[in-house]
Amino acid sequence: MAKILIKNAKAVITCDDGDRILRSTDILIDGKQIAEIGKDLRADGARVIDACRMYVYPGLVNTHHHFLQAFTRNIPELQQAALFDWLIFMYELWTLVDPEHVYYSTLIGMSELLKSGCTTAFDHHFCFPRGVDKVLIDRQMEAASVTGIRYHAGRSCFTLTRKDGGLPPDVLGETVDEFIGDCERLIEKYHEYDPFGMRRVVVAPCSPFSVTDDTITEAIRLARAKKVMMHSHLAEAPDETVYMREKHNKTSFDWAEELGFLGEDIWYAHAICFSDEEIRKLGAAKTGAAHCPVSNMRTCAGFMKYPLMKETGMRIGLAVDGYGAQDGSNMLGEIRMMYLLHRVNANNQGPAPGAYECLKTATRGSAAVLGRDDIGSLEAGKAADLFMIDVDHLEFSGALLDPGAFPAVVGYNRPVDITIVNGEVVWEKGKLKGLDEEAVKARADEIAARIYSSDIYNREAARMRAKRGKR
Ligand SMILES: [Zn+2]
Numbered sequence: 374m375a376k377i378l379i380k381n382a383k384a385v386i387t388c389d390d391g392d393r394i395l396r397s398t399d400i401l402i403d404g405k406q407i408a409e410i411g412k413d414l415r416a417d418g419a420r421v422i423d424a425c426r427m428y429v430y431p432g433l434v435n436t437h438h439h440f441l442q443a444f445t446r447n448i449p450e451l452q453q454a455a456l457f458d459w460l461i462f463m464y465e466l467w468t469l470v471d472p473e474h475v476y477y478s479t480l481i482g483m484s485e486l487l488k489s490g491c492t493t494a495f496d497h498h499f500c501f502p503r504g505v506d507k508v509l510i511d512r513q514m515e516a517a518s519v520t521g522i523r524y525h526a527g528r529s530c531f532t533l534t535r536k537d538g539g540l541p542p543d544v545l546g547e548t549v550d551e552f553i554g555d556c557e558r559l560i561e562k563y564h565e566y567d568p569f570g571m572r573r574v575v576v577a578p579c580s581p582f583s584v585t586d587d588t589i590t591e592a593i594r595l596a597r598a599k600k601v602m603m604h605s606h607l608a609e610a611p612d613e614t615v616y617m618r619e620k621h622n623k624t625s626f627d628w629a630e631e632l633g634f635l636g637e638d639i640w641y642a643h644a645i646c647f648s649d650e651e652i653r654k655l656g657a658a659k660t661g662a663a664h665c666p667v668s669n670m671r672t673c674a675g676f677m678k679y680p681l682m683k684e685t686g687m688r689i690g691l692a693v694d695g696y697g698a699q700d701g702s703n704m705l706g707e708i709r710m711m712y713l714l715h716r717v718n719a720n721n722q723g724p725a726p727g728a729y730e731c732l733k734t735a736t737r738g739s740a741a742v743l744g745r746d747d748i749g750s751l752e753a754g755k756a757a758d759l760f761m762i763d764v765d766h767l768e769f770s771g772a773l774l775d776p777g778a779f780p781a782v783v784g785y786n787r788p789v790d791i792t793i794v795n796g797e798v799v800w801e802k803g804k805l806k807g808l809d810e811e812a813v814k815a816r817a818d819e820i821a822a823r824i825y826s827s828d829i830y831n832r833e834a835a836r837m838r839a840k841r842g843k844r
Pocket of ligand 1: 437438439497606642694695
């Protein structure tokens with residue numbers, strides 16, 4: 374397989390156990406993995422990349438997203454909405470989702486992730502409208518092959534809809550059997566158990582207000598039999614806390630614990646509304662969390678209790694969250710937001726994570742959340758997933774004392790220069806290798822225009838304006 378020799382990097386930020394930052398160092402990539410890191414490396418026939426102006430970082434790992442929301446974001450009527458108002462509007466738009474919508478929105482999300490240094494993506498896809506072909510995750514797998522990203526597909530569902538007291542409309546509902554059957558099909562077809570696996574499947578019921586209890590117990594049974602990971606939203610925002618109290622007279626944590634939905638093969642998105650005692654139990658069970666700082670600020674959800682969660686041994690990774698609540702998909706931006714968000718709240722909850730710790734949350738932390746030890750750091754024997762940025766620019770003069778802190782503190786917010794996934798250069802010189810961006814954009818614009826000109830969009834927008842007018 375092809376070799377790449379990254380020569381004389383200005384700094385290699387390894388994120389390894391020793392937190393080493395290596396200067397004037399080479400990285401030899403042989404096929405899918407890093408073969409060697411050191412000085413004066415040689416390799417006959419290798420492509421040589423001069424990195425004397427470059428910082429080299431491990432590829433970032435995104436632990437929660439909803440690609441389908443690319444065509445339902447920056448909606449004026451939702452800019453002031455809290456979670457449930459936002460969701461009820463969104464659900465109506467998602468009744469319009471079809472395989473083409475999923476394919477193009479996934480291409481958009483994966484492209485933005487690769488451009489911002491993310492090499493492994495997880496997506497939580499819950500929308501399977503009645504009557505629409507269930508090839509939606511298959512279309513996402515296709516998009517992953519086109520873009521070259523390492524992809525974990527979360528097969529989610531709504532099994533508790535309005536007719537039974539849930540939040541989503543009935544047309545988006547599935548039966549537990551439909552959900553479990555499709556998870557099983559996807560695991561058989563796509564899940565690569567081997568190290569460096571490029572495709573994995575996650576059994577991922579959506580949330581306590583949109584799935585039935587037996588969905589969770591069946592998900593646990595299937596995932597543990599197949600040895601795959603599980604995921605859900607949990608303790609996402611105060612709206613959920615109120616719902617759980619009114620409908621079940623319990624907390625989100627109690628609901629999960631009673632169903633046995635904790636453990637080292639599970640991670641929750643957001644994980645905000647937990648008591649200290651609940652967090653200690655989650656830590657003891659080594660449960661994971663996808664931290665989504667921008668989304669949490671955007672939906673007025675509150676602060677994840679990061680210092681306590683870290684102290685208890687919970688696995689914590691970083692995530693951009695779906696386009697609908699984030700309105701973008703930039704992992705480097707998320708690192709900076711994590712750093713700043715906890716500094717704002719440091720007087721209330723104790724020491725904020727340092728700048729380098731925020732980078733490590735997006736690399737090693739996220740890898741552990743996804744159940745992987747073959748990505749997240751730059752070391753011989755690990756997957757060749759990395760990104761490189763040219764820092765030899767006027768605007769960074771005087772800002773280069775600490776390469777590990779650089780993304781969080783300086784706030785690098787432009788596309789990275791090179792992204793490599795599984796030993797393949799997938800983004801370089803402003804071009805994605807796998808796709809024609811102009812052609813994708815043209816079709817994606819048409820799909821978005823179809824959504825925003827639909828009767829459903831106009832009806833929901835009018836409803837929200839009327840609701841806001843009454844306040
Ligand atoms: Zn989400």
